């Protein structure tokens with residue numbers, strides 16, 4: 357008998373179909389909308405394998421409804437949506453998608469850096485709104501990226517890919533990480549700094565840590581106050597790492613140049629969120645890994661795990 361697989365979103369048919377060789381598949385039939393929680397809890401009742409997106413919370417509640425669950429595959433590298441302890445307790449395995457999205461996400465971070473520093477979205481709105489009357493010296497002036505100091509908090513796969521790109525802009529790279537990256541320091545001249553020194557010295561601060569109990573609220577009012585008044589903060593990791601209301605207050609008081617945000621505490625962000633009232637906030641709908649090549653690679657990495665499990669082989673990229 358085939359194993360039962362439930363997929364919490366409508367994924368492209370050509371990706372899912374080959375898995376029917378091993379699985380009896382059911383899936384939520386919406387591409388855009390998250391499956392309502394009650395439907396998800398009912399759907400997992402008899403499934404052995406669950407394929408989720410970062411919008412699905414895999415926690416004690418879900419596990420208590422899924423007595424046969426053995427494997428969860430997560431279509432993301434970040435796995436803060438998964439309660440790893442709860443999984444461990446029940447002997448459920450989980451996998452994620454490290455590596456395949458590193459470059460694409462680092463590219464987006466550089467996009468946010470340029471967009472905020474050079475006021476690109478604001479300038480585009482200005483043109484489209486018919487405000488462009490002439491060229492004048494101080495029109496929409498921004499700040500230089502080239503030659504500036506970037507401070508990267510979380511020097512993992514993506515953090516290091518951002519740092520290498522920053523070298524191409526002749527930036528001085530400071531970083532803070534759980535452990536020193538001696539090899540990268542020697543090879544590229546990246547400099548380790550305490551969080552405090554990094555915040556004080558950087559023109560651009562980029563957050564690339566995972567989101568967990570240690571990093572929740574890592575950047576609050578006190579940390580923002582350490583930053584230069586004309587610095588930019590970029591978050592492409594997870595929303596809860598920056599205190600959004602503290603960020604709003606700091607930007608509103610003119611104590612930061614701008615913020616580039618791909619992620620938010622609540623996603624989608626509420627349209628009346630105070631951050632969205634500020635013209636120096638560039639806000640994106642969590643598109644860090646959103647290139648066709650990379651989203652396909654993420655799906656295919658999950659498929660590889662699911663195929664291995666279906667064939668009775670070991671899965672890789674385990675997070676449990």
Ligand SMILES: NC(=O)c1ccc[n+]([C@@H]2O[C@H](COP(=O)([O-])OP(=O)(O)OC[C@H]3O[C@@H](n4cnc5c(N)ncnc54)[C@H](O)[C@@H]3O)[C@@H](O)[C@H]2O)c1
Nearest residue numbers: 434461510511512513514532533534565566592593644645
């Ligand atoms: N915006 C997007 O679409 C998008 C895309 C991919 C990843 N992400 C996020 O980016 C995160 C990082 O991905 P990655 O592949 O680089 O992961 P990674 O594990 O390779 O890197 C994370 C790094 O952060 C460091 N770190 C952890 N806690 C820290 C702390 N308190 N202070 C300083 N450093 C700390 C770790 O030591 C590690 O080097 C993911 O967990 C995910 O949340 C977002």
Ligand SMILES: O=C(O)[C@H](O)CO
Nearest residue numbers: 431432433434457645
């Ligand atoms: O963690 C991740 O992988 C992103 O947030 C989506 O690609």
